[in-house]
Amino acid sequence: MTRTALVTGGASGLGAAAARRLRADGLQVHTLDLQGADLTADVTDEHALGRVAEQLGPVDVLINSAGIVGPNKPLLDTTSDDWHRVIDVNVVGTVNTLRAFVPGMCERGWGRVVNFASMAGKDGNPNLSIYSATKAAVIGLTKSIGKELATTGVLVNAIAPAVIATPMNDSTSPEVLAHITSLIPMQRVGRPEEVAELISFLASDRVSFSTGAVYDISGGRATY
Template identity: 85%
Template structure:
C-alpha cells in the first residue's frame, strides 16, 4: 500500500518538528512547511501560495496545523490593533487557509485527519497573553465547527490543547509569565515535545474513528474542563 502523506506546518522546530519525526516513525510520508528550515518554505498567512503547492504535493491525507506565534507579553490595555492582527493572521487565519486548501482533497477521497494546535491558554486565558489566548480559543471553536461540518465525510478534525511545553516558542516568554503558567500544572513540570507528538500521532491515524470536533488536553493535570 502507498504510505499515507502528511503536511506539518510550523514543522521546522518545536512541536511541529517533533510531530514530523513521530509521524515518520509510523510510516507516513511527511512534508514540513515553515518560513525557513523546512521541506517547503511558505507562509500559512498566504493562501494563494498554499494553493500553488497543491499540485506539487499531491494528495495530503493528514494535516497538522502547528504553525503559530505567541505574540506580545503585555497587559491587554497595552496591546495594539496591529499586534492583534498579526497573531490572529498566523494562528487563526493561517489555520483557516490550510483547511481551505487541503481539506477538499481529503473529502473527495473520503478519508483525512486534521489536528489543530490550540493551547490551554485558549481554555483558561493566560494573564498578559490575551492575544495569544484569544487566538487559541478561536482555533478551538474553529475545530468544533468544521468537525461538525465534515462529520460524515471520513475527515476527522480535532485539536490538542497543550500546557506549556519545552519548545523554542517559549524561550521568548517572559520568565514571570512562564513561572506562573508552570505553577498551574499539578505535575509541577513542563511537557516534552515528544509527549505531545504521541497524541498527534494517535489523532492522525485509523486508531481514532469516533472523535471529531474534540479538544484533547495534554496539560500535566492543569485542565479543569
C-alpha cells in the same frame, strides 16, 4: 498504501516532533515553515498554500502546528497591529491550510486534521490575551468544521497543550512562563515527544469516533 502528511510549523518545536513521530509511523511527511523545512511558505498567504497543494498532490494528514505567541503584555497595552499579526498566523493561517488541503481529503473519503490550540485558549493566560483569544478561536473553528465534515471520513480534532519545552517559549517572559508553569499539577513542563504521541493517535485509523474534540495534554492543569 503510504499516507502523506503535511506539518506546518514543522521546522522546530512541536511541529518537528510531530514530523519525526509520523515518519516513525511510516507516513511520508512534508514539513512547511518560513525557513528550515521541506517546503517554504507563509500560512497567511493563501495563494502560496495553493501552490504548495498543487506541488504536493494528495495530503491525507494535516497537522496545523504553525503559530506565534505574540506580545507578553496587558491587554490594555496591546495595539491593533499586535492583534492582527497574531490572528493572521494562528487563526487565519489555520483556516487557510484547511481550505487548501481538506477538500481533497473529502473527495477521497479519508483524512485526519490536528489543529494546535492551547490551554491558554481555555483558561486565558494573563498578559497573553491575544494568544489566548486566538487559541480559543482555534477551538471554536475545530468544533465547527468537525461537525461540518462529520460524515465525510475526515476527522478534525484539536490538542490543547500546557507549557511544553520548545523554542517558541523562548520569547515568553520569565514571569509569564513561571506563572503558567506553576499551574501544572505535575510540577513540570511537557516534552515535545509526549505531545507527538497524541498527534500520532489523532492522525491515524485508531481514532474513528472523535471529531471536533479538544484533547488536553496539560500535566493535570485542565479543569474542564
